[in-house]
Amino acid sequence: MYSYTDPIDGILGYRNWTLVQDGKRRPVKMTEGRRHGAGIVVQIDGVSDREVARTYCGAEIVVPTADLPDLPAGEFYWHQLEGLVVLTVQGECLGVVHHLMETGSNDVLVVRPSSESIDQRERLLPYLPDQVVREIDLASGKLVVDWDPEF
Structure with a gap:
């Protein structure tokens, strides 16, 4: 996966994700993850089959905005x-x-x-x-x- 967080592995600090794909939203829980080359590999709770994991390719990952840390004045998400x-x-x-x-x-x-x-x-x-x-x-x-x- 690719993350727009800064630093890129900052996404690993959030466990509860919503995957958005083809207009559908699916809540998932990320159980573990790590940097791998230029990207990140993660394990999603309940997904142990590689072929099932491939079906998530292209999904957008969103996290609740309430979980985001407050930024200093003058900085924006x-x-x-x-x-x-x-x-x-x-x-x-x-x-x-x-x-x-x-x-x-x-x-x-x-x-x-x-x-x-x-x-x-x-x-x-x-x-x-x-x-x-x-x-x-x-x-x-x-x-x-x-x-x-x-x-």
Whole structure:
């Protein structure tokens, strides 16, 4: 499996998972796990057959947000940023944060157009607080960026 936690094996600190696959949700309990190369291998309670385990390939693993540790001020979980409206410092709407991705040097916001955006372009914006990302307001659902809409 691949984990988006930081560090990657941070997912092993959560035992109760929900697997989401083909629109179906299934609660499972992870009984043990360890790093293996670039990924992680885990044992799911009640799954001892390799072929049964293969049926879980491609499933998304979610954990209850209540189980996540509180973050220091100014830090956010990716899921908190997804869905935020992205505005330039001049107030122009670029779209909505669809998801984030790791690039190695910094994370990237994938901003997809919305009915309110200035155009229908998808944009990749570096997630650089205080440089590109100027303000995040979860309560109002907005993320303000210092970004040229033509770029």
